[in-house]
Amino acid sequence: MSLLNNINKVANEPVVVSYLANKVMPISVLELQQETNKLTAIFNALDSGAIAFQLDNTPAWLVVDAATSAANKVAVPIAHFFSQQQTQYVLAQCGAQFFISDMPRHSLGKHSLSVTLFEHYTLYIYQLDAIEPVDYFTGTQKITFTSGSTGEPKGVCLSTQSQMQVAQSLYEQINISNPVHLCLLPLPVLLENIAGVYAPLLSGGCVHLMPLNELGFVGSGLKNPNKLIGAIDSVKPNTLILVPELLTCLVAFAKQGWQPPKSLKFIAVGGARVSESLILTAREYNLPVYQGYGLSEAASVVSLNTPNYDDINSAGEVLGHVETKVENDELFIKGSLFLGYLNQAPHNPNIWYATGDLVSKRNNKLYIKGRVKNLIITSMGRNVSAEWPESLILSQSAIQQAVVFGESQPFLSALIYAAPGFSDEQLKAHLKTVNQQLPDYAQIKKWHRLAQPLSEQQGLLTANNRPKRAAISQHYSPIFEQFYRLGEVIHE
Structure with a gap:
């Protein structure tokens, strides 16, 4: 089971729309499959159990993601906002002997080979020296690294099944057919990866991708919000995923007279707790915002508020595939979760996982109170001890x-x-x-x-x-x- 096998589109319909230097490029299912096959053949020839990649928000990211699965390689996406030290730490930990970038990395020496996808996106593939092999948990398809609360990112090992299970549950809970989704968060962020790509494609939708600098981002921060607003106005999406900081930005523009596109049907906000007053204000300005809750160990989303069962004070109903219980105000979950942390003991799927989050639960809805551990989560959703x-x-x-x-x-x-x-x-x-x-x-x-x-x-x-x-x-x-x-x- 892979991403491409779950796309609910006919071969010649656009499934991705890419934006590059003011050029709009629709990409069909067939074109995506052809480029994936080309890269899969290259990956099959690489003697490595895992492939790490640090790429911008372009269709090339989706092709690498799909090709690693097709070639039975472990995918290790690395966020662009990781420092060089964090990136080096990830590469040393994950056991990937090959690293893919969309720009030359002179510090890594000469690239082993390069490949161009969709005639516009050149990928540079580097073979990494002195990488110790790693024993991956059986079924590991992706290792997502958290931003690292103490500077050393933690690798969460996920199966294809767990990722697709979350995407399927989101598709059913949101219940919007053929959505037009604009990705505003970096694709290595699991929330955008699962809920912003997989779920819309399962729903027969189309995903719009813009390079992060064209959305106004520099590093992990939004430096030019006018670009973000311009992208939303241009695409006129049905769905968005935001962290609280981006929601605050949209509300500020709305207060200054910006009219959100009438096309917007559902905006999910997560990554950190959101105040009810901010959500109320957003809705007053025609931003249909609904809060969710999740964590990487659950393959991103655990619960999500929706229009059908709206409770503005909650983080929504628990997704259908997740079991939850609350003990001493702490949330415990069980179900299709992660396989374990990289280079640590496997997670036992038969035991409850302690999330470290303080919640109350009523009518299968979660109400977030805070965290057991002393962890700062910024409004951009970054974890910092x-x-x-x-x-x-x-x-x-x-x-x-x-x-x-x-x-x-x-x-x-x-x-x-x-x-x-x-x-x-x-x-x-x-x-x-x-x-x-x-x-x-x-x-x-x-x-x-x-x-x-x-x-x-x-x-x-x-x-x-x-x-x-x-x-x-x-x-x-x-x-x-x-x-x-x-x-x-x-x-x-």
């Missing part, structure tokens, strides 16, 4: 306290207490050095220097001097409001 940037900030001995925040926000901020003799300029220089060691989604964009250290007496530290993050956030709420509303660096 607060201790990661904090440890780098505290590597300077003159800095005695650093607490990082940014839950559901577009960037991270920090409260910092440094010795009085350590000047603001020195602190700024140190933070610049820290940020150079972090991918852009984990960098500290705004910071506030404390005049006095946090203390247990204030109720801001535990007895063993660990920060009480909720109390600190509340105590300094005016500071954070200025950070995320006004956007300037301020000091006491």
Whole structure:
């Protein structure tokens, strides 16, 4: 079972529409199959159990994804926003002896061969040296790497069956035939991969792909939102998938007079918790937004709110193939889940998987409360353990306290207490050095220097001097409001 075997289209109908330098290229099922066959033949000749690839949002990504499955290779898609250090870590961990890029990577030496797909997309295939072989779980088709809460991404091993099961459940739950879907998230992001490509194609739909820079993205952030709005206006899609930051962008434009296309029928938002007030506002401006919940270990989506059973306060009904239970407010799931983490013990499908998320459940709908572990999820859906940037900030001995925040926000901020003799300029220089060691989604964009250290007496530290993050956030709420509303660096 592969992606192409599940496309619900006749051979000459367009299944993908590509945009390249203002050129619109419809691609039929037959053309997609022909290019996949061409690449499959190349993959069959490669002596490697896995193939890693880091590509833009183009039809070439879909061909590589399909060809790895057809050639019985493990696909290892790598997000474009991973830092070079993270990418090297993934390559070292996954056992892939070949790496595919849509641009020359001189640091990897000379490419072994190249191939051009659809006459426009050249792929450079590099053979990697000194890669240790890896024993994959039986049935592994894809390894999706999380953004890495501590800087080292974690490989989640998925079967074709688990991915297609989620896509099928989404197709049934959303219930829109022949949808026109515009991919706004990077294709290596599992949510867009499964819900934005597989599910629409199962529904007889057509997927529209634009390079990320043409959508206004630079790195992991949206730098030119006008391009994003222009893409939506041009394509006039029926469906979109957003993270909260992108939803906030669309709402801001709508408030300024932008009229969302009447073609829009369903906008799924996920990746981080979304406030009910934001969803209500979006709907007031004709953005049909519905919240979902998921995780990579469940092959992306676990629950999704829909128009038929709308509850704006919830993350929707649990998909039909997933079993759930709640113990001590924590969500546990079972069903067609991941096979295990790469280079770790396999996941036992007969036991409940602890998600680490705090929820309540009523009438088979999930209501998200928070997380058991202390993990920041930004409004772009990136996972960052607060201790990661904090440890780098505290590597300077003159800095005695650093607490990082940014839950559901577009960037991270920090409260910092440094010795009085350590000047603001020195602190700024140190933070610049820290940020150079972090991918852009984990960098500290705004910071506030404390005049006095946090203390247990204030109720801001535990007895063993660990920060009480909720109390600190509340105590300094005016500071954070200025950070995320006004956007300037301020000091006491």
